[in-house]
Amino acid sequence: MSDRIIPEATKRRMPIYYKYFKSQQEAGTKRVSSKSISDSLDIDSATIRRDFSYFGELGRKGYGYNIDSLVDFFSEQIFGKTVKKVAIIGVGNLGSALLRYNFGGNVSNSMQLVAGFDIDETVIGKTIGNCVVYNMDELNHIVKEKNINIAILTVPKESAEEAKIAIENAGIHGIMNFAPVKLTGHEGLVIHDVDITLELQSLCFNMKLSRGE
Amino acid sequence: MSDRIIPEATKRRMPIYYKYFKSQQEAGTKRVSSKSISDSLDIDSATIRRDFSYFGELGRKGYGYNIDSLVDFFSEQIFGKTVKKVAIIGVGNLGSALLRYNFGGNVSNSMQLVAGFDIDETVIGKTIGNCVVYNMDELNHIVKEKNINIAILTVPKESAEEAKIAIENAGIHGIMNFAPVKLTGHEGLVIHDVDITLELQSLCFNMKLSRGE
């Protein structure tokens, strides 16, 4: 059943599964069952088995799933075979927080923060976290040199469109956009928006619904 | 049809609609139709009409929807009648970025960042953005004084559980959690997790699917 028609709902759960597998692996767990995953993630066990079945037969009847195999398999599904190299575009408040954070060190075997870029002379040349902040002029060149695949866009909304074009031209195909503007790119550019005010509104609405209040 | 049985899928779209209405209102738009919303948000126009219909008859046939009414109506649905007061718990890299950002000033008629809290003497007493950073000891007292409804939790993962308990005890019912740990609270505490590494994985997976790559 591994012909590439993976339902949207399954796609959405992939990162959630992966996060769980990693945390279990770190905790020393060797095997899991659809039941044990279900208990932790609050997803029906049948849904979990069905989700996995789209990728082939990942488990063994009567035993469950081996955690190391799951991590390896999902890692390749999500990231591919090579480590993804990530750059921060716009090293201001949020960009520098992300550089210092460096994903909490957690994801470093599949994703790596490798550079920052800005137009402000006062940050260019600095090293934040363990990344150098380069001038935007150097984007093309450094992207090739360091094999950067993904850009995290943390510039003011006014500059977002301009920065997006630079990113696209440098040959990067994935953008995680924190600026509160709608960006569209050429066919083949994948843009993922993260909007913190949207998340807060979502929280407010859930509070309203669950508590009247 | 305004008996409170709003489908999950509709709930998820509420903040997206609201964001769009606000942006249109700011741009001076006076009316919209399900068709025009559909074109911008890439949600089927029938889905939009159906979503709105759960809240009653918001539009007029042959005319569409009045933007100001929509903004007012959705604002009350999402936030309620009073402005939501928000505090940042843990004023480190991310917490201080959020304080300086202050939601880009956008949401200030429905949400307001009013204070920061920390345990580190070197930040306590400072003013960041336009908020004072208080000692965590003062949480109970300031929450009452300023009528704080929501906490944004940006402490290290090791302190998250402890901070959650303090927040809960102070009488706050909504937490937006940035720490990469699973928090659970009493009945009536609404927790919304934001995990940036999860979002990045989601981006990677979409790149993989859409580009083979």
Place this chain on the structure above:
DNA sequence: ATACTTATGCGACATTAAGCACTATTTGTG
């Protein structure tokens, strides 16, 4: 006024996702 256009709200239908329940298989144990 009258005809024509626009666009809602809603019932009916279609698609997608979730969950049940059964089968087949492996595990682990005595």
Place this chain on the structure above:
DNA sequence: CACAAATAGTGCTTAATGTCGCATAAGTAT
């Protein structure tokens, strides 16, 4: 080695979500 326990994988049922089509009301132009 035999057998009970565990658990994956899946056909089928049910629930949730999305879409179509149209009657109807409102707006617009002549």
